[in-house]
Amino acid sequence: MRLFAAMLLPLAVPAILTLLIWALPGDPAEIICPPERCGGTAVLAARWNLNAGPWHFYQGWLMAALEGDFGRSWRVQQGELVSTLLKEAIPTSGALVGLTMIPILLGAAAGASGRLPERVDAALSSIGTIPAVIFSLFFSAIIEINYGAASFDAEATRIRMLMGVAVLCLADGALAGAVSGVRALFAAERNQRYVGIAILRGEPVLSNMLPNVAPALIGQLRARVLHLLSGMVVVEVVLRINGIGDLLWLGTLLQDFGVVLAAATAFAVFSAVLLGAQALTEVAVALHVRRAPAAGTLVRAAAGRSGQGAPGAAGSA
């Protein structure tokens, strides 16, 4: 079901956007480009496939998108290919989110293993109450003060990126949530009876717990990445990082529907990949648990009787 949802998402997002435009009162062409901003609405409607109903528009856009053609920007960079804008923006945003995930994963691992003391959670949580816009504002000021007119040269851009990582990591409780969430998950699992049995058998605890916590872990990870993607918009705009969040914001602000549709679809594709990864992990874990060797039957039965956890890992060790 989750895999099905993952496959559906990239198709559903442009479809919903298209339906919304037609569902709103008024002419779609006028909604996308109000007459007070654009002249010659009828000509524009014909050029953008808006003159023959939602299906015509959606089908045309989707077919072109599958070939990598997202049309041209109407306002953000007038006449520029949207695919070119996406090609420039996606790697930057990918790097931003990827780099941010490093400290978050390290923090989560440290929390799970107990290397990060529990009292740190309160401090991280307090820092996490500060919204991304405030953090970004202060970091942006630091860049402007230190680099001035050279705020956009290579070194300043690198610093800006690192500051973006710091903001995404600390603001809105991203790191705090990752550390406390994973810590709580492992703490609850450690109390399960099969873990005690694994310890008595002299088996490593982590490899026993991992298959059981993997679905919840990947679920938390997905939520964390979605959280970062949401915060990324603010961080990219305030810190002037040319990523997809910045592109989406400019498209929204300047009412460039072509850019927004493409950027939202890119976000949907990324969300679908995460959803698919979660589904595949769950399938893999279920297969692993089912394929546990017969030697573990006794342990499985014991843990099964207590109704606590899936004991596949303990059995397989």
Added chain:
Amino acid sequence: MNRWGAAAISLLILAVLVLAGMGAPDHIEAGDPSRALLGPFSAPPFGTDERGRPLGVYVMQGASVILLPALASGLVVGLAAVAGGLLRCVGSGRLDGAVQWALELLGSLPRMVVVLVVALLLPSDARGLLPLGVCWALLSSPGAMDEAAAVAERLGGARFVEALRAHGFSWARIYLYHVVLLNLRPVVVRQACETMMQVCFLEIALSYLAIQEEQSSFTHSDSVHSWASLLQSGYRWLVIPEVMHTGHALGLGLLLLGMITLSMRLASVAARAR
């Protein structure tokens, strides 16, 4: 801090913001340039901006922008959490499963992306923080419903309801008093408060980003100033402190954000289970 103290402080802050919002003027009148950039001691209570206008008007207008949408968003999430908890207590596996999947799909997109798309599609006369806040709340609802359902599950779910029925309690008493008021209350209030806080921050973020690009905000009309204006004014002091003496505006903006955070956190503390 005890629950009553936390509730009192939280309500006090909320009351101050409500009064400020209700007293907000529709337009900011032209100020006295000779009184520009005065600090809080020279022009009490908050000082003045670059045009000599009192910053108190910004506080009032900003409060009027966020109050109703934040309360409405909190209500939406609170009701969603109640529904999530009650659904688990009803014990209909099929319905519960269907809702879970619908919520999973709803929560599978980054919230800010959806909010921006909604902002783009809203007709210009319908623009404001309320639809965006409600949209944010709807996207936050899956998490709130999930947590409330987990609480109801720990409570015993349908078995808990059956046990109380065996005591002869009415449905209304079981669901509204025992399940919602006694057990779901902490989760419902915390989730509602968090969403209210997030909607306030969303407004400030969206307005700040719009100001930065010198465009109109999605959340309010051009005649109204949000608290983001204070931050934007204060930002210039951060960069060129010797020229722009607007540090008091930044301090005021941060103080207001702190008050919102404190009020919502204390409300969650007050609603905690005994």
